[in-house]
Amino acid sequence: METLMAGGSNPYIGLGLDESGNWIPGTPRVLSLLSSVLERSIRGNEKLLAGLRIKDGITPFHGTKQPSLDVRQYVERIFRYCKCSNSCFVVAIIYIDRFLQRIDAYLTSLNVHRLLITTVLVAAKFMDDQCYNNAYYAKVGGVSTEELNRLEMKLLFDLDFQLHVTTEVFNKYWLKIQQEGDAAGTAQRPKNERVAGNRRGRPL
Secondary structure (H helix, E strand, C coil): CCCCCCCCCCCCHHHCECCCCCECCCCCHHHHHHHHHHHHHHHHHHHHHHHHCCCCCCCCCCCCCCCCCCHHHHHHHHHHHHCCCCHHHHHHHHHHHHHHHHHCCCCCCCCHHHHHHHHHHHHHHHHCCCCCCHHHHHHHHCCCHHHHHHHHHHHHHHCCCCCCCCHHHHHHHHHHHHHHHHHHHHCCCCCCCCCCCCCCCCCC
16 A cells, blocks of 8 residues: 655645544645645646647536636635535545546636535545535535536536545545645746646646
């Protein structure tokens, strides 16, 4: 099994967990890392689409215009009001990655918000002991309950209801999120270096 433990440090502290696996109060670092990864992926994808002069395929997750909340604000809103476990956000990224691979699409500013609220909802239902209902998530996410219901079913069917995430896969993604998030927050990539999401628009 792959491990993220290095030098005796706790690799999960960014998830808001201490050495004993108990929750640490406050906003977990995973939210800022996750936001950085998604934002950089979106910038890279939209630059690529503009350079190639092509339009991304329209999916039910696409809006007609970019929402007023940016990715970081939206992620923090979901965390604040939905109160799902911090691990759900990592699993949500895994679901987004799988979904984009299945439908061969790009992550952009027009679909990231609906993908986030839907994948976090599905992750919370699958992983957490308690979860708010779709109507509550829809209100938090700024969509109607009917739309969120449709998005949830679209996601589930496109994923073939394959929602299980192994420890190895979770660790791999969490390590990648840390690496990509730190890189986005501390340094600017050279212009000729490919950004996260280069694999047909996927975030990692």
